[in-house]
Amino acid sequence: MTKVKKALITAAGILFWLIVWQIAAVRLNSKILLVSPAEVVKRLAELVPTGGFWRSVLFSAGRILLGFALGLSCGCLLAWGMGKSRVIRALLSPLISAMKSIPVASFTILALIWIGSKDLSVLVSFLICVPIVCANMLEGIDSLDPKLKEMSGVFKIPLGRRFIGVYLSQLLPYFRSASRLAIGLCWKSGVAAEVIGIPDGSIGEKLFESKVYLETADLFAWTLAIILLSWLCEKVFVTLIGLLQRRVERM
Amino acid sequence: MLKAVNITKKFGDNTVLDNFSREFADGRVTAVLGKSGCGKSTLLNVLMGLIKPDGGEILRGENERISAVFQEDRLCENLTASANIRLVTGRRYTREQIAAELAAVGLADCADKPVRELSGGMKRRTALLRALLAEYDTLFLDEPFKGLDADTKRIVLDYCRRKTEGKTVVFVTHDRDECAAFADEIIELGAED
Numbered sequence: 001m002t003k004v005k006k007a008l009i010t011a012a013g014i015l016f017w018l019i020v021w022q023i024a025a026v027r028l029n030s031k032i033l034l035v036s037p038a039e040v041v042k043r044l045a046e047l048v049p050t051g052g053f054w055r056s057v058l059f060s061a062g063r064i065l066l067g068f069a070l071g072l073s074c075g076c077l078l079a080w081g082m083g084k085s086r087v088i089r090a091l092l093s094p095l096i097s098a099m100k101s102i103p104v105a106s107f108t109i110l111a112l113i114w115i116g117s118k119d120l121s122v123l124v125s126f127l128i129c130v131p132i133v134c135a136n137m138l139e140g141i142d143s144l145d146p147k148l149k150e151m152s153g154v155f156k157i158p159l160g161r162r163f164i165g166v167y168l169s170q171l172l173p174y175f176r177s178a179s180r181l182a183i184g185l186c187w188k189s190g191v192a193a194e195v196i197g198i199p200d201g202s203i204g205e206k207l208f209e210s211k212v213y214l215e216t217a218d219l220f221a222w223t224l225a226i227i228l229l230s231w232l233c234e235k236v237f238v239t240l241i242g243l244l245q246r247r248v249e250r251m
Numbered sequence: 252m253l254k255a256v257n258i259t260k261k262f263g264d265n266t267v268l269d270n271f272s273r274e275f276a277d278g279r280v281t282a283v284l285g286k287s288g289c290g291k292s293t294l295l296n297v298l299m300g301l302i303k304p305d306g307g308e309i310l311r312g313e314n315e316r317i318s319a320v321f322q323e324d325r326l327c328e329n330l331t332a333s334a335n336i337r338l339v340t341g342r343r344y345t346r347e348q349i350a351a352e353l354a355a356v357g358l359a360d361c362a363d364k365p366v367r368e369l370s371g372g373m374k375r376r377t378a379l380l381r382a383l384l385a386e387y388d389t390l391f392l393d394e395p396f397k398g399l400d401a402d403t404k405r406i407v408l409d410y411c412r413r414k415t416e417g418k419t420v421v422f423v424t425h426d427r428d429e430c431a432a433f434a435d436e437i438i439e440l441g442a443e444d
Binding site (some may be wrong): 145147148150151154155156157158161162165166169170172173245248249250251 | 299301316317318319321323325327329330331333334335337338339341363365385
């Protein structure tokens, strides 16, 4: 299937659901229960030129992405340790499994007690990101081909070149899928944490306010902004990893 | 200098190599010929130091560099054919030189293709080229022409002969024609399957 055809099919799918949404909004005829897509876009267009919108975006995006970056680094480091040592693996496996199953709300309340609300989303994004990255990278490390390691030894390939050509080239696909999954979840959990902790000037605070004042159009507009930001972050990050993969592929 | 002295290797109750001794002549291509399962690959791996023998020893020059085509291709699937070679050669060859060498074995369009997209025969030739372009004193080849059609094999054999002139090569095969075309000396391992 060509790229254009794929894009057209995706666009048709989106259009279908927008029409369903529009019809539902017209039939309900209640701006508190459901606003129409056009009203959401109009509200978002009103918010975007304001300084408050960008301050909230910067506040939340900065913290969520910081948590994501720290989670990526820590997840990779833990996976490396678990791949290297059976003792570390035995010690950390239950912790990683527990982190995967603990609800975001529990993390959030615990984080509120520990660090307060301002940097709440950093910690929550971090805690969500670590087990995803760690599990994916560990799977990659476990599937590293030992015969390639032996080959590197026979040819006495220098360490740096060996790391890039033999290990990184095998692990990048795992890193790519881990970060793709984690970045979306970091946004979701980070904003959810902000709604619970209500740090001043965050997107979560805006969502909370829209709930309190029954501003459904605001709620939808901010939600759309979060979806777009999350999508943009994922696209940028995955593109960067793709570029790195192509660079490694050609060495 | 490469010498195997009283090499014995068992896998369980199966004795694959029994007191095998042989000196491999410097600067010559020695073929190890035999049927599948007779211990050719085991002997090659013992000579390379990848498998520890149960008895005997391998005598090799100090700091001797080796190169190899393994039983499997052992290529990095996510690297291009050219990058797989550069991984081993470093900057001794430019991209253009590697592309020219690839073209010489019929892989003109494969330099920038990831190995995962290549056919079995293409991968084998890439693995062979990687071994031939590496810096080595002794070259070990385990069925290097496996999966090549007759015409390609002829081209590759000719290329190998040119590239290994004056080099010490130990080469494992079950094909007498390959021995005749490439080897200076032949060792026949007699065990049956």
